[in-house]
Amino acid sequence: MTIRNRLAFRFTGLVSAILLLTFVSIYAFCWYFIASDFYRRLDRKANTLGEMLIRHRLDAQLIRQLSNIRKDQLPNQKIIVFDRRDSLIYVTSDAVKLAISPTTISSIRKQKRREFRQGEYYVCGIRFMTASGQYVVIASAENVYGDVFLRQLLWALIGLFILSIGITAFSGWFFAGDALQPMQRIDQILNAIFPQNRNERLPVNPDDDELSRLSVTINRLLDRIAESFRLQRMFVANVSHELKNPLTQISSQLEVSLLNQRDPGAYQQTIRSVLDDVTSLSELTHELLQLSQISQDNTDGLLTDDVRIDELVWDIRDEVNAINSRYEVSVDLGELPDDPEHLTVRGNKTLLCAALKNLIENACKFSFDGHANVHINFSPSTLQVSITNEGPPIPETDLPYIFEPFYRSRQTAEVRGYGVGLSLVERIIRLHGGQITVSSAPSQPTVFRMVLNR
Missing domain, CATH: 3.30.450.20 (PAS domain)
Structure with missing residues (x-):
């Protein structure tokens, strides 16, 4: 009925x-x-x-x-x-x-x-x-x-x-049809939306009634779907580009090597170059695998460790300092709590280590002097980690997209990488029920702020 x-x-x-x-x-x-x-x-x-x-x-x-x-x-x-x-x-x-x-x-x-x-x-x-x-x-x-x-x-x-009863039945049927006419228009408009016209939206009545709120909700849903399509297309395009370059280089080098007879040194050089490209492909595949694993819905079994954030930060500091002699990481623990339990969060130590290391290494990489500062604040219910560096500010137009997979701005295009790191960090923090934000402006330090619930 x-x-x-x-x-x-x-x-x-x-x-x-x-x-x-x-x-x-x-x-x-x-x-x-x-x-x-x-x-x-x-x-x-x-x-x-x-x-x-x-x-x-x-x-x-x-x-x-x-x-x-x-x-x-x-x-x-x-x-x-x-x-x-x-x-x-x-x-x-x-x-x-x-x-x-x-x-x-x-x-x-x-x-x-x-x-x-x-x-x-x-x-x-x-x-x-x-x-x-x-x-x-x-x-x-x-x-x-x-x-x-x-x-x-x-x-x-x-x-x-x-x-x-006859008059009432006819009147009820007529007025019900008149009241549901906007629903029929919504149904017709939604049925007419295809990928070719996915930007079309439902008209919103200025009256703040139930149908107007429903139209607004549906429009927001369509916006999220359109954004998902956009991210999917960008993801596929970026992955294709990242895979195409090393594959093209491998193919070109092998073809050139087969054109003429060469001495063993030339072949060794070609093999080393091909090995570098294969290594790049392996690293990209590994990052994509990590990204897909963090994207899975059933991740309850991952959050089984009691992680001391202060100890984790000191370990990462030593690792990042060892990566490049130019890198320098300073740690500020602030006022330590009396109860050591306030330094502990429930989660996955390996994933949190990967997220913090990625943020701290990026802070050093894009700093003017290779220096990054890590500041930790504690409270009974939350734990906040802030990573700060003095470097080129992130353009305001790029801020909404820096956590999207494979997104790389002009500022980071010259730096070796695949644009997966920050996306991986964001998903790890979200997996732990936390939040990550970024603030960056000219003449101001860039701050990545990570908040975890205890």
Whole structure:
């Protein structure tokens, strides 16, 4: 069932329930009012006749004549009087057949007054107490006009109910379609989006309603998908470029070596050059493998070590200083906490070592004097590592992309590398539930700030 039909069905059901309750209440009120009024009239007639016949002991024939003269006779009216022995002592009309059982007379004596229906007749019975015993007066009649009115009212309410349900169902279906029309437009626009027109977005209504917020959310999703496509294309292009260069060099050198007979020294030189290119390919393959492993979703089994960050930083400092005599790394631990546990994070020591080493080595590589400073701040809940260097600032246009795989700005194009390191660092930090940010501006040091949760 479509949403439109479901909304129309529920709206119709709700309105139907309200109308049914209203119409039933109207009919019940009218029935109660008409029946109560008719029973009161029967009660007055029974009381009047009882007073004349029993208390004032008027002649029965005289009472019949007076009753015939009166103009307020009810349809098929009949009044019956029983004495203390349940013997019939007075009846107004023999033509009206109304059988009163001794059980009914007995219940009237016990209840003093009773109202009930018997077939088409409304019956009201009352008890009269006298010195000679108990008498029972029963008045009955047909409520012709009231019953006709109730039947007409019933049919009118049924017809009005059916008509109202039909109008409600059509109105609910129509307005549900009108309300869902923006959803249909969203569906049409989304179905028409292909890679060729992936920049197309949903129109956003200025009204801050649910559909506007849904359109904004979908547009953000489309932006993320488009960004993923862009990164994928850039990744493939960069990988292709990085693989193509060494492969082309290997192929060219081997082809040149096969053109003419050469001395052993030339072949050895060619083999060394090819070996360098193969080594570069191996390093690139290794970095890509690391990147793919960190990108896997199921990495819970990797974070099993208790890593002392201060010890890890000192070890990396020695390794980076040994890479190049120009490199110099200084470490500032700040104010050490009293509890050594505040220096420990839960994670993977090998991955954290790779991330920190990459950041510190890059800081030395792009520093004016090869110097990098590592500052560590501790708190009960977080641990922050800042790597600072004095070097060329990272262009503002490059800052949003430096953590993307294979992205290399013009500033880093002359430095040997593949553009995988920072992407690997970012994924390692994210794997550990942390964050990494970078700030760089002219005349200001470049700072990579890594925050890990303890």
